[in-house]
Structure formats: C-alpha cells, structure tokens
Amino acid sequence: MINITLPDGNIKQFESVPTGFDVAKSISEGLARNCVAMEIDGKLIDLYDEIPGDAKVRLITVKDPEALEILRHTSAHVMAQAILHLYKDAKLTIGPVVEDGFYYDIDMGPVSEEDFDKIEAEMKKIINAKLPVTRKLVSKSEALEFYKNEPYKIEMISDLEDGTISFYEQGDFTDLCRGPHLPHTGFIKAFKLMKVSGAYWRADQSREQLQRIYGTSYFDKKDLKEYLNFIEEAKKRNHRKLGTRLDLFSFHDEAPGMAFFHAKGMVIWNSLLDYWREEHLADGYVETKTPIMLNRDLWIRSGHWDNYRENMYTSQIDEYDYAIKPMNCPGGMLLYAAKPHSYKDLPLRQGEIGLVHRHELSGVLSGLFRVRAFHQDDAHIFMTPEQIKDEILGVLKLIERVYNTFGLGFHLELSTRPVKSIGTDQQWELATNGLKNALDTYGMEYKINEGDGAFYGPKIDVHIKDALGRTWQCGTIQLDMSLPDRFDLSYVGPDNEKHRPIMIHRVIYGSIERFLGILVEHFAGKFPLWLAPVQAVLLPINDEMIPYANEVKKNLEGSGIRTSVDNRAESLKKKVREAQLEYIPLILTIGNKEKEAGTISVRTLDGTVKQDISCDEFISRVTGHIKSRKLDMNLF
Incomplete structure (x- = not known):
C-alpha cells in the first residue's frame, strides 16, 4: 500500500504505484482536468510520473503560480516544433522561460515579425492536436547518437556529466530538456509571439549569430489580453521615445551606451540631485568626491x-x-584612510555622486536602463559593530522617504551568506543578525534569499514598483567585511586599541541615469511640478501681449518658477495643444483682460481652468507646491 499525504494532511492510499494524475483523479475529475504537474518533497515533476513510495505530494493546477512557468516551457517547445515544420534547415539551441514569457534561440535564416502569423498558425495546429508531452530517459551515448546532426545539442550534451539525460517528446518533435512540462499541448489556451532579435551562441561574439524569437502564453485568453494592453501602455511610456520627444536626452554612435543629457533633461537631473543632497544633509551625511x-x-x-x-x-x-573606476568604493576607502579616526567619529556617513564606467556588450545596451557610463549615488558608512542595527534602520527610513516622494512602492529582500564567501562565521553572524534586527524593527515584511548575498557580506535589496506594477531593483544596502581588511582601515576604540570598522555600501537611486529613465516611464513623461523641466508656459494671445508676458515671466522666474514664453505667430488653440503635448504642467494665457487686471488664467494638464488669478497668489501657491514636492496638481 502506498500512502500519499496531501498538503491538507489527508492521506490517499493506493494498492499499485500511482501517478500524479491518479492522485488528482482520486480526489475529483475536475481537479484532474486542471492539474499540470506535481511537487514531491519540494521538487516539481511531471504529472504522469510514477510515485513509487510513500510521499508528500502537492498537485499543481492551472491556478498555481508555478503552472505558468511550466506552460511557457511547453510553449517554447511548441514554437520550436512549429518552426521546424516551416523551416527545414533550422537548428535548435536553447529555449528557456523568462519573465513574462519565453524565447528560443535558433540557427536559421532571418526572421521578422511579418513571419509571426504563419508560425502562430502552425503552433495552433500543434496545440489543437492536444499532443501528449512525454518524458524519456536515455544514456549520454544514446543522446549523442540521436542528435548527431544537431551541432548545438551535441555541444550541450557533451558538457553534461555521464548518466541519464531526459528528452521530451510531443508528436514528431523531441527536445533535450529537464522539464517538467504540461501533460499535453492543449493546455495552452492563449499565446502570442512578441519580437525577434539577434543573439550569439552562448553569448560569445565569436560564435554563430542566432535568431532569438520571443513569445508569451497564458491559460486564459483574458490574461493574455490584459498583458498585451499592459505592453501597449508600456510602449507609450517608453523612456527612449519620450526622452526624444520631450528633448531630455539622446544617444550617439560616437559614445555608445553613454547618454547625452539636454538642457531640459539636466533640469530633472539637477532637481534629483538637489533633493538627494537635501535629504542626506538632514541625515548627517557629508558629500565627497573621488x-x-x-x-x-x-x-x-x-x-x-x-x-x-x-x-x-x-x-x-x-x-x-x-x-x-567601475565603482566608487576603493576611492572611498582611501578617503577614510586619509586621517586617523576615533570611535567618537563614528558613524561616518560619506556620500558621493560618482561617475563610473563599465564595459557592457553592445547587444545588451538599453537606453538609460543599461549603459556604459553612469552615476551612482553611493554612500559608505563606517561604524562600530554596535551601530549596525541603527545605521541600517536609518538607511531604510531614508529610502522610504525618498521613494515615497516619487510615489514608488517597494519591497525588501535579505540575501544571506553564499557558499563561496570570505570572513569568519562570527563576522557573518554579526552582520546578518544586524540586518535582520534592523529589518524586524523597521516592521515591513521581507523575503529571505538564502545564500544569495555578496561574497563579502549579506545585503538588503530594495525593489521599487512603478505605476504599471513593474518592479526594479534600485536601492541596496550591503555590509562589507572585505574592503576594510584589504585597505587596513581602523579606528581607535575606548580601550585605546585599533579596531576594524564595519562598512556599509548603500545606494538609493542606484544608477541615476536608470532611475531617471524609470521616472520617465513611471510618470509617462508627465512629471510632477517640482521635477518638470518647464513648470509654466505663458501664451500671449497676440504680439501686443508679449511685453506683458515677458514681464510676468521675469516675475515668476524671480520666484524660482521655471517659465517660458511661446511668442510664435500661431493660434492660441495650437499653442495650448502643443504645450499639452510637451506635458508642461501650467499653461498660462495672457490677454487684454489679464493685462489690464494684472492677472493670469491657468490651465493644468488635467483640464482644470482657473481664471483671473493674481500673480502674487499664483506665485504663492506654486512655490509652496514645488517646495513640498507634491505629486498631485491640486493648486487651486
């Protein structure tokens, strides 16, 4: 008798060896129809695998988060099968699941998005056939024989250790794969091919260039529709397109991966740095430069x-x-070592907006999100062991204030000691407990990533969430036990002896270029008033009003409001429309009535119109709003 223990504690007994499907069917036919895999002792396996002995089993249905990855894994195989039907000379390499979908790298002739319709049509035939997906175990020699005409598969198999190798078969298609997979192809209810790009085999520029075809899939057509709507909204917010349209930044072949910031982009840049300096000064940081x-x-x-x-x-x-320099840390060590320190000097919080350069492959460069030259808002905090908790807590509170200012939610992840690490057990215990104690006191739930810390110390990663619900890892807090040793840093303690300081690496914006790109997409180019490159534009209704408009501009700029005058010989309607397209928050109309009364009329981007406002009242409301760094436009 085989005893299968379910997550709720119930036990199912079987006289013969059951499969996961047998277990599901013993509960209900409906459950069996919706199961795609099972989990035994924490390992995902195929639903039709046998369970040879007593075990704890969790059935994976289409509603479970793990099911989506399994679905997309099988979808990648279906796409590869369809391509082999249509392109007889194609050679397969790898087809992994990635965030939001899957891709397959294939050695074949050029493919464009115009070819997607016929590939998708072939995929539908395979899906509608509900082909069973079955696993087959073979020896390494058998695998090499099977793939003797497939150079990429041969290379992958040759790299594997001797032993059994798993294949997955569906109809006339077989692929090298660990699995697990769907029971049959009919589970794929909604899919779409998304894009195609070039990729080098094994990311080696000296190797063959392949076609990387991306797709996505879901168990429900409604979910696919929501995802495609999300993609369309993301396209509208694309920071590269908005950066060009709003005249913020550009890229040039003369400096690949290195952004050129235009005058309007520099306004945002400097506003971010002014805010950064204000918050750090208030928190006891000193600014340095290396x-x-x-x-x-x-x-x-x-x-x-x-x-x-x-x-x-x-x-x-x-x-x-x-x-x-690819990072600022070593220069920060020299700064600390430039003079002796006492425990009374600690904690010492040194901040730096440092320009760093890192060589990235040209194929991975992506606007402001992946560049070769960028600025980091680094800080290095030197402290005694007893100060770890309070300093980490202080950084977390600073991070919260900064991200809240931009309307960015966030979550925290703690990464602990990896297999390969430096330092003693005592040092790691001290550092990890310091981070945990600070997180527990802070009170926000956090995820623990066991063994995912840096080799020199544990860390807290901060993942922000933008207006579309996308997450970005920007902030990080890392405890370092390596560099203070390497640079022989010390402080004199109360005992008059030298001690090694504990050091925190910490960023909040992360890469300022990347953070700015995130903000462009988060706000869809409609920056809050305090960040907007042009905060108010004056629209004189005719040439006679231009002198008064310039007078008002001088008055507003004298109060710190970034203002321009549109004195072109265009209709007022066209000027208003173009100001709206440039996402200027405050559109001010200047006519005879306003000139005689010494007032202005205001239109905001949300369509609110307020007439006959005195300049003094306008300045008072706007400057107060800017100073508070509010996100809304509730001025009047």
Whole structure:
C-alpha cells in the first residue's frame, strides 16, 4: 500500500504505484482536468510520473503560480516544433522561460515579425492536436547518437556529466530538456509571439549569430489580453521615445551606451540631485568626491584587477596601467584612510555622486536602463559593530522617504551568506543578525534569499514598483567585511586599541541615469511640478501681449518658477495643444483682460481652468507646491 499525504494532511492510499494524475483523479475529475504537474518533497515533476513510495505530494493546477512557468516551457517547445515544420534547415539551441514569457534561440535564416502569423498558425495546429508531452530517459551515448546532426545539442550534451539525460517528446518533435512540462499541448489556451532579435551562441561574439524569437502564453485568453494592453501602455511610456520627444536626452554612435543629457533633461537631473543632497544633509551625511581614474595598484588591492578587469576601461599613463573606476568604493576607502579616526567619529556617513564606467556588450545596451557610463549615488558608512542595527534602520527610513516622494512602492529582500564567501562565521553572524534586527524593527515584511548575498557580506535589496506594477531593483544596502581588511582601515576604540570598522555600501537611486529613465516611464513623461523641466508656459494671445508676458515671466522666474514664453505667430488653440503635448504642467494665457487686471488664467494638464488669478497668489501657491514636492496638481 502506498500512502500519499496531501498538503491538507489527508492521506490517499493506493494498492499499485500511482501517478500524479491518479492522485488528482482520486480526489475529483475536475481537479484532474486542471492539474499540470506535481511537487514531491519540494521538487516539481511531471504529472504522469510514477510515485513509487510513500510521499508528500502537492498537485499543481492551472491556478498555481508555478503552472505558468511550466506552460511557457511547453510553449517554447511548441514554437520550436512549429518552426521546424516551416523551416527545414533550422537548428535548435536553447529555449528557456523568462519573465513574462519565453524565447528560443535558433540557427536559421532571418526572421521578422511579418513571419509571426504563419508560425502562430502552425503552433495552433500543434496545440489543437492536444499532443501528449512525454518524458524519456536515455544514456549520454544514446543522446549523442540521436542528435548527431544537431551541432548545438551535441555541444550541450557533451558538457553534461555521464548518466541519464531526459528528452521530451510531443508528436514528431523531441527536445533535450529537464522539464517538467504540461501533460499535453492543449493546455495552452492563449499565446502570442512578441519580437525577434539577434543573439550569439552562448553569448560569445565569436560564435554563430542566432535568431532569438520571443513569445508569451497564458491559460486564459483574458490574461493574455490584459498583458498585451499592459505592453501597449508600456510602449507609450517608453523612456527612449519620450526622452526624444520631450528633448531630455539622446544617444550617439560616437559614445555608445553613454547618454547625452539636454538642457531640459539636466533640469530633472539637477532637481534629483538637489533633493538627494537635501535629504542626506538632514541625515548627517557629508558629500565627497573621488577621481575617475586610479592606478592598477589600487585595483589590485581592491580585488577588481583580478576579478573585474574585463568590465573595466584601462589606459596607460607614464607607462603605468590605470583604470577608469567601475565603482566608487576603493576611492572611498582611501578617503577614510586619509586621517586617523576615533570611535567618537563614528558613524561616518560619506556620500558621493560618482561617475563610473563599465564595459557592457553592445547587444545588451538599453537606453538609460543599461549603459556604459553612469552615476551612482553611493554612500559608505563606517561604524562600530554596535551601530549596525541603527545605521541600517536609518538607511531604510531614508529610502522610504525618498521613494515615497516619487510615489514608488517597494519591497525588501535579505540575501544571506553564499557558499563561496570570505570572513569568519562570527563576522557573518554579526552582520546578518544586524540586518535582520534592523529589518524586524523597521516592521515591513521581507523575503529571505538564502545564500544569495555578496561574497563579502549579506545585503538588503530594495525593489521599487512603478505605476504599471513593474518592479526594479534600485536601492541596496550591503555590509562589507572585505574592503576594510584589504585597505587596513581602523579606528581607535575606548580601550585605546585599533579596531576594524564595519562598512556599509548603500545606494538609493542606484544608477541615476536608470532611475531617471524609470521616472520617465513611471510618470509617462508627465512629471510632477517640482521635477518638470518647464513648470509654466505663458501664451500671449497676440504680439501686443508679449511685453506683458515677458514681464510676468521675469516675475515668476524671480520666484524660482521655471517659465517660458511661446511668442510664435500661431493660434492660441495650437499653442495650448502643443504645450499639452510637451506635458508642461501650467499653461498660462495672457490677454487684454489679464493685462489690464494684472492677472493670469491657468490651465493644468488635467483640464482644470482657473481664471483671473493674481500673480502674487499664483506665485504663492506654486512655490509652496514645488517646495513640498507634491505629486498631485491640486493648486487651486
């Protein structure tokens, strides 16, 4: 008798070896129809695998989050099968699941989105056939024989250790795969191919260039429709398109992956930095600056020369190697070591807006989101062991204030000691407990990622959520037990002896370029008043009103309101429309009535119109709103 224990504690008994499907069917026919896999002792396996002995089993239905990944894994196989039907010379490589979908890298002739209709039509035939998806175990030699005409599969199999290898079959299609997969292709109710791009085999530019075809799939057509609507909204918010249309930044072939910020973009940039400095000054930080290029000795000492050099830009000066900094930390160590410190000096909070450069492959560059030159709002906090909890708590509160200002929600993740690490057990216990205690006191729920910390210390990652519900990892708080040792940093304690300081690496914006790109998409280009490059535009109704408009502009600018005058010989209606398209928050109309009364009429982007407002009242309301950094436009 085989005893199967279900999550609710109930036990199902079977006289013969059952499959997961048998277990589901013993509960109800409806459950069996909606099951796609099962979990035994925390491992996902195929629904039709046998359960040879007593076990704890959790059935995975179409409603469970794990099911979506299984669905998309099978969808990638269906897409590959369809492509092999249509393109006889195609050679398959890998087809993994990724966030929001799947892709398959295939060695084949050029494919465009115009080809998607015929590929999707072939996929529908495979799906409608409800082909059973079955697993087959073979030896390594059998696998090599089976794929003797498939060079990429041969290469992958050759890299595997000797032993059994799993294949998955569906109709006339077989693929090398660990699984698990859907019971049959008919579970795929909604799918769409999304895009195609180039990719090098194994990300090696010297290897073959492949066609990477992306798709997505769902168990429900409604979910696919919602996702496609989300994609359309994301396209409207694309920061690269908005950055060009709103004249914020651009990229040029002369400096790949390095953003050029225009005058309007610099207004936002400087507003972000002004806010950063204001908050950090209030929290007891000092601002520092370190050189952009330092010699090889420093990078050897920090460990970057041996472990990170392929991502660094190097040069020679006076026949000696130098590198442009990929991060600010080593320079921060030199600053700390520039003079002796007492425990009374600690905590020491040093902040730096540092320009760093990292070599990224051209294929991964993506607007402001992935660049080769960027600024980090780094801070290095030096402290005693007893100060860990309070300092972490202080950083968390600072992060909360900053993100709330932009209307960005966030969640926290704690990553603990990895297998490969430096430092003693005592050091790791001290550091990890410091982070945990601070998080527990802070009171927000957090996820623990066991073994995912940096090799030099545990860390807290902060993931923000934008207006579309997308998450971005921007902020991070890392405890470092390596660099203070490497640079022999110390402070004199109450016992008059030297002690090693504990150090925190910490960023909030992260990459300022990336954070700005996120804000462009978060606000869809409609920045809150305090960030808007042009906060008010004056629209004189005719040329006679231009002198008064310039007088009002001078008055507003004198009060710190960024103002422009549209004095073109265009209709007022056209001027208003173009100001709206430029997302200028305050559109001010200047006519004879306003000039005689010394007033202005105001229109906001949401369509609110307020007439006959005195300049003094307008200035008072607007400057107060800007100073408070409010997100709404409730001015009147």
